[in-house]
Amino acid sequence: MLVGKRITLIIGGGIAAYKSLDLIRQLRRAGAAVTPVLTRSGREFVTPLSVAALAEAQVHEDLFDLKDEVEMGHIQLSRASDLIVVAPATANLMALMVAGLADDLASTLLLATDTPVMIAPAMNVRMWQHPATQRNLAQLRADGVEVVGPDVGHMACGEHGPGRMAEPAAIVAAIAAHFGPRPLAGQKVLVTSGPTHEPIDPVRYIANRSSGAQGTAIAAALRDLGAEVVFVTGPATVPPPEGVSVQKVETAREMLAATESALPVAVAVCAAAVADWRVTQEATQKMKKGAQDLPVIEFSENPDILATLATHARRPRLVIGFAAETENVVAHARAKRTRKGCDWILANDVSHGSGIMGGAENTVHLITADGVEDWPRLPKPEVARRLAQRIAEALA
Ligand code: C5P
Numbered sequence: 601m602l603v604g605k606r607i608t609l610i611i612g613g614g615i616a617a618y619k620s621l622d623l624i625r626q627l628r629r630a631g632a633a634v635t636p637v638l639t640r641s642g643r644e645f646v647t648p649l650s651v652a653a654l655a656e657a658q659v660h661e662d663l664f665d666l667k668d669e670v671e672m673g674h675i676q677l678s679r680a681s682d683l684i685v686v687a688p689a690t691a692n693l694m695a696l697m698v699a700g701l702a703d704d705l706a707s708t709l710l711l712a713t714d715t716p717v718m719i720a721p722a723m724n725v726r727m728w729q730h731p732a733t734q735r736n737l738a739q740l741r742a743d744g745v746e747v748v749g750p751d752v753g754h755m756a757c758g759e760h761g762p763g764r765m766a767e768p769a770a771i772v773a774a775i776a777a778h779f780g781p782r783p784l785a786g787q788k789v790l791v792t793s794g795p796t797h798e799p800i801d802p803v804r805y806i807a808n809r810s811s812g813a814q815g816t817a818i819a820a821a822l823r824d825l826g827a828e829v830v831f832v833t834g835p836a837t838v839p840p841p842e843g844v845s846v847q848k849v850e851t852a853r854e855m856l857a858a859t860e861s862a863l864p865v866a867v868a869v870c871a872a873a874v875a876d877w878r879v880t881q882e883a884t885q886k887m888k889k890g891a892q893d894l895p896v897i898e899f900s901e902n903p904d905i906l907a908t909l910a911t912h913a914r915r916p917r918l919v920i921g922f923a924a925e926t927e928n929v930v931a932h933a934r935a936k937r938t939r940k941g942c943d944w945i946l947a948n949d950v951s952h953g954s955g956i957m958g959g960a961e962n963t964v965h966l967i968t969a970d971g972v973e974d975w976p977r978l979p980k981p982e983v984a985r986r987l988a989q990r991i992a993e994a995l996a
Contacts, residue, residue, distance in 0.1 A: 780825075
């Protein structure tokens with residue numbers, strides 16, 4: 601997959617550095633040559649010996665190392681690769697990159713290079729969410745740095761939230777996407793994601809549970825294969841991916857309008873958890889409690905976006921839906937595929953205790969006209985990559 605590619609891997613100081621050892625292993629297995637650079641604080645977490653052994657290459661550590669300078673000057677080192685990957689990229693390394701400081705080998709390489717750079721940030725949640733880090737992130741993106749992760753989850757420091765370094769497999773996939781073929785180049789695709797909010801009055805609404813994590817990952821995976829992605833999202837908890845056209849909506853009717861105006865598209869993936877009903881008459885003022893008997897709310901049915909796209913005059917070639925079920929997952933999903941007229945359904949069990957709703961992983965069954973494929977339990981980005989790959993094959 602990465603045969604002949606030369607990767608300079610800068611390992612910053614953070615507990616996630618242990619994952620960089622696995623990253624080296626996976627990169628080597630994919631055929632890449634890895635030139636490791638270990639920062640002073642990175643050396644506190646992993647040893648130069650284990651890095652060198654896995655990379656089967658010399659570890660570069662110091663800016664003023666005469667032996668290094670004789671064999672390969674640091675300017676030459678900064679250019680002698682196809683991609684520089686910083687993993688883990690600490691808040692400090694990101695700040696150094698933004699400021700253009702060069703006070704050690706890693707930061708000097710990053711300043712001196714004309715090679716593309718990818719970072720995999722890893723840090724405490726608060727550090728990640730700090731306005732300074734978010735400012736730096738925006739600047740790095742504007743400077744053309746590719747960013748993979750961070751993931752949301754439990755961290756070594758005991759907190760929960762965004763800040764975990766992306767898994768090595770996800771970093772390898774991002775690297776492969778960087779170099780890789782772009783089978784969906786020139787194809788426009790549509791992804792719906794997140795919940796919809798159906799207002800009751802100016803302060804209340806009804807909604808489905810949805811973090812938007814799976815839809816976001818699908819949009820990112822399609823983008824990585826070169827597609828032009830229109831991402832129509834309700835109020836999700838995860839931020840939309842970079843590099844896609846984002847259309848933010850609130851209600852199902854707004855979502856339908858946004859999807860229809862995106863047509864024609866080659867593929868529509870409906871991952872949104874659309875509310876089935878809306879309140880027929882939204883109150884214009886906040887409904888007061890105690891002012892009357894308990895309110896009686898009348899509902900109307902919302903448009904079915906998936907079914908509308910599947911029967912549309914400008915129907916996408918491939919229409920894909922989800923079926924979130926709590927029982928008889930495959931049977932219900934098969935029936936849904938026929939009823940809605942879509943080509944594929946990704947069915948998943950969202951029953952209490954499955955851990956899928958709002959979780960990091962998903963167990964799906966891909967239902968097509970040919971039958972059912974059971975996929976193993978996978979991280980949501982991996983489900984997304986498999987689906988994107990299948991979509992590329994179907995359009996080929
Ligand atoms: O009928 P159900 O909500 O289970 O169908 C789920 C699938 O249909 C998902 O792909 C979802 O995005 C889509 N859907 C839709 N519009 C609706 C309801 C569901 O696009 N109003």
